[in-house]
Amino acid sequence: MYRPGGGLLHRTPAGPKLLTVMALALAISLAPASPWLLAGAAALVLGGYLLTGLGLPELGRQLWGLRWLVLVMLVPQAVFLSLPAAAVNVTRVVVVVLLAALVTLTTRTEDLIDAIARALGPLRRFRVNPNRIALMLSMTITTVPVIAGFATQVREAQRARGVPVQPLAFVVPLLVMALKHSDDLADALTARGID
Amino acid sequence: MERRRPLDMRDVTRIVVFAAILAVLGIPGAISVFGGAVPITAQTLGVMLAGAVLGRWRGAAAVTLFLALVLAGMPLLSGGRGGAGVFVGPSAGFLFGWIAGAFVVGAICRIGSRQPTWWRTALGCFIGGALTVYAVGIPVQSLVTRLPLGETAVSSAVFLPGDLLKVVIATAVAMALWRAYPRAFGAETAAAPRPPAARPKTDASVR
Numbered sequence: 479m480y481r482p483g484g485g486l487l488h489r490t491p492a493g494p495k496l497l498t499v500m501a502l503a504l505a506i507s508l509a510p511a512s513p514w515l516l517a518g519a520a521a522l523v524l525g526g527y528l529l530t531g532l533g534l535p536e537l538g539r540q541l542w543g544l545r546w547l548v549l550v551m552l553v554p555q556a557v558f559l560s561l562p563a564a565a566v567n568v569t570r571v572v573v574v575v576l577l578a579a580l581v582t583l584t585t586r587t588e589d590l591i592d593a594i595a596r597a598l599g600p601l602r603r604f605r606v607n608p609n610r611i612a613l614m615l616s617m618t619i620t621t622v623p624v625i626a627g628f629a630t631q632v633r634e635a636q637r638a639r640g641v642p643v644q645p646l647a648f649v650v651p652l653l654v655m656a657l658k659h660s661d662d663l664a665d666a667l668t669a670r671g672i673d
Numbered sequence: 674m675e676r677r678r679p680l681d682m683r684d685v686t687r688i689v690v691f692a693a694i695l696a697v698l699g700i701p702g703a704i705s706v707f708g709g710a711v712p713i714t715a716q717t718l719g720v721m722l723a724g725a726v727l728g729r730w731r732g733a734a735a736v737t738l739f740l741a742l743v744l745a746g747m748p749l750l751s752g753g754r755g756g757a758g759v760f761v762g763p764s765a766g767f768l769f770g771w772i773a774g775a776f777v778v779g780a781i782c783r784i785g786s787r788q789p790t791w792w793r794t795a796l797g798c799f800i801g802g803a804l805t806v807y808a809v810g811i812p813v814q815s816l817v818t819r820l821p822l823g824e825t826a827v828s829s830a831v832f833l834p835g836d837l838l839k840v841v842i843a844t845a846v847a848m849a850l851w852r853a854y855p856r857a858f859g860a861e862t863a864a865a866p867r868p869p870a871a872r873p874k875t876d877a878s879v880r
Contacts, residue, residue: 479747507816558820558821558824563819571817575758587746594741613685617689621690622749653857654857664685
């Protein structure tokens with residue numbers, strides 16, 4: 479999702495960028511409908527994509543990624559509202575989503591995670607330890623492949639026995655293996671004095 | 674009521690592991706119903722299970738942790754979606770609804786922090802995992818897409834059969850897990866009588 483680059487948006491720090499873009503996206507999303515506002519927002523998004531140095535091909539790729547969203551949104555809108563209103567609404571949502579996607583395109587996941595963990599700093603007042611949240615975020619990233627491995631293991635074990643894979647016979651063993659892994663992980667962390 | 678106690682390392686890793694399970698349930702083909710004839714996204718199933726197994730606070734924490742990683746740009750939602758865009762799109766409310774949903778599932782499943790029963794789990798999964806998620810998701814969707822509330826609700830009704838199926842699966846999974854690995858449910862249920870030992874037929878741990 480992240481595309482490396484050296485443009486202005488890539489160099490802007492993650493936290494302020496996320497906040498600014500999300501506030502803008504929210505404002506456009508909730509502002510009263512006006513063709514001028516929509517045109518201005520579209521120009522802003524176009525300018526943003528040109529500013530990243532990734533240019534129009536990336537904008538095209540992002541638009542293509544939204545084709546299902548457009549389709550799913552357009553059908554009920556066209557049925558219940560008039561076609562022009564539907565077009566305006568779909569355009570606004572696409573513009574807003576493309577705007578927010580600028581953050582993801584120009585910021586490394588690690589930087590965003592650091593920014594999120596830092597933003598939670600004031601929670602210290604409520605006896606929540608921000609360092610622990612940062613630890614949980616990075617632990618989750620390393621745990622996803624482990625659990626995905628368990629899922630493959632369960633599926634292969636059932637295929638080997640010729641049992642058709644049913645949801646119940648898949649999820650229960652997956653959960654037992656995952657939660658046993660969780661206890662092992664806790665023991666390992668406690669043994670290393672991380673608390 | 675669930676006893677408030679500080680998080681120990683076991684809770685931390687349980688929350689982490691459930692956030693990872695939510696991610697794995699988004700991988701296409703993770704779950705196949707009727708031999709793969711009906712493709713269902715299993716992530717709401719994960720939300721129901723997080724609440725039912727971890728309880729309200731820890732369940733909501735696991736969903737929040739998962740969504741924080743999605744916000745940070747990891748493509749963990751089903752269909753490989755992720756990034757800041759999904760939090761301003763039409764389905765943003767459903768994502769926030771997951772947090773509230775897991776909380777409500779946990780609150781109903783653990784009333785009196787007794788041992789889970791199938792009817793309380795089913796009720797919790799339905800009210801929390803389906804109704805609460807709709808209650809947050811549909812108004813937000815209506816706000817974002819400017820389609821009036823009633824019409825949005827009608828067009829969201831297509832998800833109801835799938836969600837009812839997930840309520841059934843989540844309840845069956847939670848009850849089977851209670852028999853197979855009661856420790857998973859955490860220290861709050863330690864006072865509850867342990868379930869009868871799982872029959873060998875349950876086949877809980879495939880190693």
